[in-house]
Amino acid sequence: MSIKTILAITEFKTALDNIRLATAVARAHDAHLTVLNIGEVPNLPFYGYGGHGFVQIWSEECDQRKVELAEVNTRMDQLLAREGLSYDLRPFLSSTEREDNLVARHAIYCDLAVVLRTAEQDLNTIEKNAIDGALFDSGRPVLYVPKASAPETSGQRIMIAWNARREAARAVSDALPFLKKAQEIDLLVVDPVVGEEDHGQEPGSDMALILSRHGLKLTVRTVASEGKPVSEVLLGTARDLKSDLIVMGAYGHSRLRQNILGGTTSEMLENSNVPLLLSR
Numbered sequence: 001m002s003i004k005t006i007l008a009i010t011e012f013k014t015a016l017d018n019i020r021l022a023t024a025v026a027r028a029h030d031a032h033l034t035v036l037n038i039g040e041v042p043n044l045p046f047y048g049y050g051g052h053g054f055v056q057i058w059s060e061e062c063d064q065r066k067v068e069l070a071e072v073n074t075r076m077d078q079l080l081a082r083e084g085l086s087y088d089l090r091p092f093l094s095s096t097e098r099e100d101n102l103v104a105r106h107a108i109y110c111d112l113a114v115v116l117r118t119a120e121q122d123l124n125t126i127e128k129n130a131i132d133g134a135l136f137d138s139g140r141p142v143l144y145v146p147k148a149s150a151p152e153t154s155g156q157r158i159m160i161a162w163n164a165r166r167e168a169a170r171a172v173s174d175a176l177p178f179l180k181k182a183q184e185i186d187l188l189v190v191d192p193v194v195g196e197e198d199h200g201q202e203p204g205s206d207m208a209l210i211l212s213r214h215g216l217k218l219t220v221r222t223v224a225s226e227g228k229p230v231s232e233v234l235l236g237t238a239r240d241l242k243s244d245l246i247v248m249g250a251y252g253h254s255r256l257r258q259n260i261l262g263g264t265t266s267e268m269l270e271n272s273n274v275p276l277l278l279s280r
Contacts, residue, residue: 001173001176001177002029002111002177003029003031003111003112003177004029004030004031004032004111005031005032005034005109005110005111005112006022006025006026006029006031006032006033006034006110006111006112006113006114007034007036007106007107007109007110007112007113007114007140008021008022008025008026008033008034008035008036008114008116009036009038009103009107009113009114009115009116009126009130009134010022010035010036010037010038010116010118011038011039011118011124011126011127012037012038012039012068012069012072012073012091013039013072013118014118015035015037015072015076015116016072016075016076016079017118018116018117018118018145018147019035019076019079019080019116021114021116021145021147022035022114022116022145023080023083023085025112025114025143025145026085026087027083027085028155028181029177031086031111031112032085032086032087032088033080033085033086033087033088034087034088034089034090034106034110035076035080035087035088035089035090036090036092036102036103036106037069037072037073037076037089037090037091037092038092038093038094038099038102038103038126038130039065039066039068039069039091039092039093039094040065040093040094040095040096040099040125040126041062041065041093041094041095041096042058042061042062042065062093065093066093069091069093070091072091073089073091076089077089090106096125096129099125099126099129099130099133100129100130100132100133100136100137101133101137102133103129103130103133103134103138104133104134104136104137104138107133107134107137107138107140108138108139108140110140111140112140112141112142112143113130113134113138113140113141113142113143114142114143114144114145115127115130115131115134115142115143115144115145116145116147117144117145117146117147118147122270123269123270131144131269131278135250135251135278135279135280136251136280141170141171141174141175141277141278141279142250142276142277142278142279143275143276143277143278144269144272144275144276144277144278145275146272146273146274146275154244154245154274154275155178155181155182155244155245155275156182156183156184156244157182157183157184157185157186157241157242157243157244157245158175158178158179158182158184158185158186158243158244158245158246158247159185159186159187159188159234159237159238159241159243159245159246159247160172160175160185160186160187160188160207160218160246160247160248161188161190161234161246161247161248161249162187162188162189162204162207163189163190163249164203164206164207165249166249167248167249167250167251167279167280168248168249169207169249170249170279170280171247171248171249171250171277171278171279172207172210172211172247173279174277174279175247175277175279176214178245178247178277179211179214179216179247180214180215180216182216182245184219185211185216185217185218185219186218186219186220186221186241186243187204187207187208187211187218187219187220187221188221188222188223188234188237189203189204189220189221189222189223190222190223190224190225190230190233190234191223191224191225192204192222203220203222204220204221204222205220208220221237223237229264229267230264231264231267231268231271232267234246234248234264234268235268235271235272238272238274243274244274244275245274245275245276245277246268246272246274246275246276246277247276247277248265248268248276248277248278249278249279249280250265250278250279250280251263251265251280265278
């Protein structure tokens with residue numbers, strides 16, 4: 001299993017600032033890089049019942065955004081041409097409501113979708129929709145790259161968040177191209193429950209055996225949450241271990257329930273300062 005086509009999803013306003021994150025991943029895997037550069041259609045102004053004048057203003061704003069998107073695309077083309085990578089650029093103007101569908105349509109035709117975070121504050125709508133569309137509708141793994149991370153060196157020490165569930169098993173399988181390049185691998189089990197229907201007689205050992213057959217060596221670690229949120233435990237342990245990539249299953253619940261209740265995945269996306277390899 002290898003990664004040969006990468007789809008990088010980014011907001012066009014900050015694309016030039018963080019494209020290095022995507023080029024580092026593509027270079028590490030000697031992969032073709034496709035950049036999905038998304039601009040959002042301006043909101044239609046609402047002033048009472050509106051009128052032709054307001055529609056005209058909105059149309060002009062859309063035209064201006066298309067021009068800005070084209071300018072960014074040209075500059076990115078010039079930048080990537082100097083990187084010596086195989087690449088193509090796909091600039092799109094989209095409404096917020098259709099961004100997840102746009103991402104899914106393109107993510108289906110890649111080995112890995114990379115979502116580039118644009119800033120340190122809360123996830124913006126494009127980032128949320130990109131993660132949602134790729135994870136729920138494309139069947140592809142997602143590498144979520146925070147702006148503060150250093151992807152040039154990420155993946156040297158990987159932490160697997162293991163809970164003996166379907167999503168985690170899928171994530172481990174999808175992460176094999178990264179795991180085979182890693183220098184150290186830690187498999188972490190939070191609050192393990194011994195038993196055949198839970199984590200087995202020796203929590204984590206079954207997955208460690210599977211990975212050993214791929215020629216991988218890893219350390220199994222168990223930790224008690226002591227009432228802390230699982231996301232806090234994962235991030236704290238990753239910090240202590242100096243992990244530079246976390247592999248984990250994402251969104252164990254339905255899309256609707258996850259949106260209503262939140263969960264570990266959402267908390268990790270908001271708070272992690274190291275890349276996350278997510279699968280569902």
